[in-house]
Amino acid sequence: MKDKKNDFSIEKPKLPIDLEGIESIGQLEDESYISSGVIGGYIIENQVADAVTFNEVIFKNSTFIGSSLNYAELTDVRFEHCDLSNVDFRNSIIHRVEFINCKVMGINLSESTLRNVRFNQCSGDYGFFSFADCKAVKFQDCELCYSDFQDCNFNKVGFYNTDLTQCQMSGTKLKDIDFTSCNVDGIGARIDNLRGAIFSPVQAVSLSKLMGIIIR
Template sequence: MTKSFKMELPKITSDLETANFQDIYNEEEPYLANCIIANEIMDNEEIDKAVLSKVIFKNVTFKHARLERIDMVDTVFENCDLSNAYFGKGIIHRVAFKDCKLMGVDFSEANMGNVSFENCMANFSSFVDTRLKQVIFNHSSLQSTNYYGCKFSKVNFEECDIDEADFSQTSLKGIDISTCTFDRLNIALESLDGCIVSTDQAIGFSKLLGLVVKQ
């Protein structure tokens, strides 16, 4: 994975205890820390203001779960299915999603820092009004993903499929999409100011200006 900025990885120790997600209810407030959770089904779970710290999830499903205002730090999701889950208004810091299914997942109004998405299927996901700082999307499918009103700071898209992604009201200044594939983007021309694109992509965008490019 290449990147133009230093990114903080999840800080997780090797001596994690095996736990069940239901252990989150054992505390006065929903809280899980220093554990690994594997092969569980937590579909349709609803928890408000859950806190996760130094947790690894492996082969866990959170389909249609609603974890509003979640606080996640130093957490890893490996081969998990979070399709149509809601993490709106959450604080997500030093978190990695690896080989995950994130179809329709909703991160709207969240604050993300040092987050990576690697080899993920995240079509139709939503990041509306989300702040993303030092976030990497790598080798992931992001078709029809909604980035409306996002604030990007050191965000990389590396070899992703971003076809039909919506970047309305979002500036791509300094954002490199040159290795990504797409036929169409929902974006205003002013939002492309300073965006880093490939030669072929530049020719495609020039058509939006009514230019005729001779080759």
């Protein structure tokens, strides 16, 4: 059960109800600007571009393959049933964005700024979030095994019914985060990072290994 005291709301993407379909976005170039449309069944393959902007866009059943989009800016964007595995979004700004039923395995959001971002029912093992600045970010019913959240700045970040097996969170303050609905087996964090985090009694026994405590 979620701790209502530590729950919070996030803003949804502000998307016009009359968005029209975009048939093609072509070859992305540095500082490309894609705005106001629905992109369905599109494949973005091996594209490399910096500072691309997506604004008021819905991606449906689209695939990003081998693409590197560093310094991107995504505002009011929704991804539905998309495959963004191994996409490189380093140093990007992600604001009012939803990832719904997406594959985000190995996605790289390190050193990015995330504001009002929701991951819902996503497969995201081996994701990279290190050094990200996250405020109002929720992971609901996700798989994030072996993901890297080291040295992040967390402010109103929630994990709900999410698999965090072997995740690395060293250097990230986890105060007030409720992990009781999650699998935290093998989670990596320093003792001072865990101060104020919320765990179940069973989880606490598992985490005792981090503190060198022997329970008999």
